Amino acid sequence: MFVRAYLDTAALILDQYHGEEPLPSFLKKFFAANKKFGSRDRRQISHLCYCYFRLGHAMKDTPVQERLLVALFLCSDVAQPVLAQLAPEWNALAASTLKEKMALLAERYPFQLEEIFPFTHCLSDAIEQAPFVQSFLVQPDTYLRLRPGKEKKVKAQLNDAGIDFYTVVPNCIGLPPAAKLDELLMLNRDAVVQDKSSQQVLSLLEPHFPDRKTAFSSWDCCAASGGKSLLLHDLYPNARITVSDIRSSIIVNLKKRFAAAGISDYHSFVGDIGAPEFSCNQSFQLVICDAPCSGSGTWGRTPEQLYFFTEEKINHYAALQKRIAVRAAKQVTKGGVLLYITCSVFKAENEEVVAHISQETGMQPVGTQYFKGYGQKADTLFAAAFKAL
Numbered sequence: 001m002f003v004r005a006y007l008d009t010a011a012l013i014l015d016q017y018h019g020e021e022p023l024p025s026f027l028k029k030f031f032a033a034n035k036k037f038g039s040r041d042r043r044q045i046s047h048l049c050y051c052y053f054r055l056g057h058a059m060k061d062t063p064v065q066e067r068l069l070v071a072l073f074l075c076s077d078v079a080q081p082v083l084a085q086l087a088p089e090w091n092a093l094a095a096s097t098l099k100e101k102m103a104l105l106a107e108r109y110p111f112q113l114e115e116i117f118p119f120t121h122c123l124s125d126a127i128e129q130a131p132f133v134q135s136f137l138v139q140p141d142t143y144l145r146l147r148p149g150k151e152k153k154v155k156a157q158l159n160d161a162g163i164d165f166y167t168v169v170p171n172c173i174g175l176p177p178a179a180k181l182d183e184l185l186m187l188n189r190d191a192v193v194q195d196k197s198s199q200q201v202l203s204l205l206e207p208h209f210p211d212r213k214t215a216f217s218s219w220d221c222c223a224a225s226g227g228k229s230l231l232l233h234d235l236y237p238n239a240r241i242t243v244s245d246i247r248s249s250i251i252v253n254l255k256k257r258f259a260a261a262g263i264s265d266y267h268s269f270v271g272d273i274g275a276p277e278f279s280c281n282q283s284f285q286l287v288i289c290d291a292p293c294s295g296s297g298t299w300g301r302t303p304e305q306l307y308f309f310t311e312e313k314i315n316h317y318a319a320l321q322k323r324i325a326v327r328a329a330k331q332v333t334k335g336g337v338l339l340y341i342t343c344s345v346f347k348a349e350n351e352e353v354v355a356h357i358s359q360e361t362g363m364q365p366v367g368t369q370y371f372k373g374y375g376q377k378a379d380t381l382f383a384a385a386f387k388a389l
C-alpha cells in the first residue's frame with residue numbers, strides 16, 4: 001500500500017472517530033469492516049492515528065494530513081516510511097532532539113509545545129510542567145509485575161521467545177509496548193500487566209503494616225478488575241480481601257482474573273459507594289479507594305482522552321471522588337488506614353480531595369506521594385494514606 005493511502009485512511013478514521021469509545025476498539029471495528037488492510041497497513045495507520053492524538057490540543061486547526069505528518073515527525077526517533085516519501089527532509093532528522101525539531105518546524109508551524117496540554121493551570125504543584133507535557137509525544141512501555149516465585153520462569157520464557165525486556169526492580173520488568181504477551185505467558189497466574197507506578201502505590205502501607213505476614217481485613221471499594229487487590233494479596237498474603245465496584249460486569253472480570261491468579265478466598269459485591277443509600281455493616285483495617293478519575297496521569301497510553309478532554313470534567317470527577325472517599329473512610333476501623341489513590345495529575349482530584357477528606361472525617365493524611373512516570377515511559381499516580389484515630 002502506498003504511504004499516501006496510509007495518510008488518507010488515517011484521516012478518514014479521524015473524521016469518523018469522536019472519542020465515544022476507546023480508540024483501540026474503534027480501530028478494531030474499522031479494520032474488521034475494511035478487510036483490505038494487511039497487518040502492516042493496520043499497524044502503520046493505527047500508529048499515525050495515535051501520533052495525531054499525541055499532539056493533544058496543539059495545531060488543532062491545521063489540515064488533518066499536515067498535522068499527521070508533523071505529529072509523526074515529533075513522535076518518531078527513527079526514520080519512518082511515511083516521512084521518507086512525504087517529508088524526506090524531516091525523516092533525515094528523525095533522531096534529532098525535540099528542541100531541534102521544534103526549531104525546524106517553527107517557521108511553518110509556529111506553535112508551542114505547551115499547547116499540547118492546555119490544562120497546566122490545573123496541575124498539581126508537584127508535577128514539572130515541561131517534562132510532563134513533552135511526555136505525551138512518547139509512547140509508554142508495557143510493564144509486568146512478576147508474581148512471587150515466578151520471576152525466573154517468566155524471564156526465561158521471555159528470553160526463549162527472543163523478547164527484549166529490562167529489569168526495573170527484580171519483580172518488575174519493562175518491555176516495548178508491542179510485545180504479544182498473552183500468547184506467551186500465563187498472565188495473572190505468573191505475571192500481571194501493571195504499570196510500574198501502579199506497582200509501587202501500595203508502598204505507602206509499609207509504615208502501617210510493617211509485617212508482611214500480618215492478617216488484616218481490607219476492602220477495595222472501587223476495585224475494577226482488581227489490580228490493586230491482586231498486588232495487595234502478593235504483598236500481604238494473609239490480607240482478608242473484600243472487593244466491590246459499581247459495575248457488575250467488571251466484577252465478573254475480576255472473578256476470572258482472581259481465579260487465574262489462584263485467589264479464591266475473598267468476598268465481592270456490587271455497590272455504588274457514592275449513593276446516599278449505600279450502607280455497609282462491616283469495617284476494615286484497610287480501605288483502598290482507587291477512585292474514578294480523569295486518568296490524566298495515564299493519557300500517554302490513551303492520548304485520544306487528552307485530545308477530547310474538557311476542563312469542566314475535572315470538577316465532575318472531584319465531586320464524585322469527595323463523595324466516594326468520605327463514604328469509604330467511614331468503614332475504616334479505629335487505628336486502620338484509608339488509602340486514597342488516583343491516576344490523575346490534577347490538584348482538584350488529589351490535594352483538594354485530601355483536604356476535603358480531612359475536613360469531613362477528621363482523619364489526617366500520614367503519607368502522600370506522586371508516583372511519577374512521565375519522562376520514564378510510565379504512568380503517574382497519586383496516593384494518600386490516612387490513619388483513623
Ligand SMILES: C[S@@+](CC[C@H](N)C(=O)[O-])C[C@H]1O[C@@H](n2cnc3c(N)ncnc32)[C@H](O)[C@@H]1O
Pocket residue numbers: 221222223224225226227228229244245246247250271272273274275290291292293324
Ligand atoms: C480507577 S478505577 C479502579 C482501578 C482498579 N483499582 C485497578 O487497580 O485496576 C475506578 C473504578 O471505580 C468504579 N466506580 C466508579 N464510580 C463508583 C461508585 N460510585 N461506587 C463504586 N465504584 C465506582 C469504576 O467502575 C472503576 O472500575
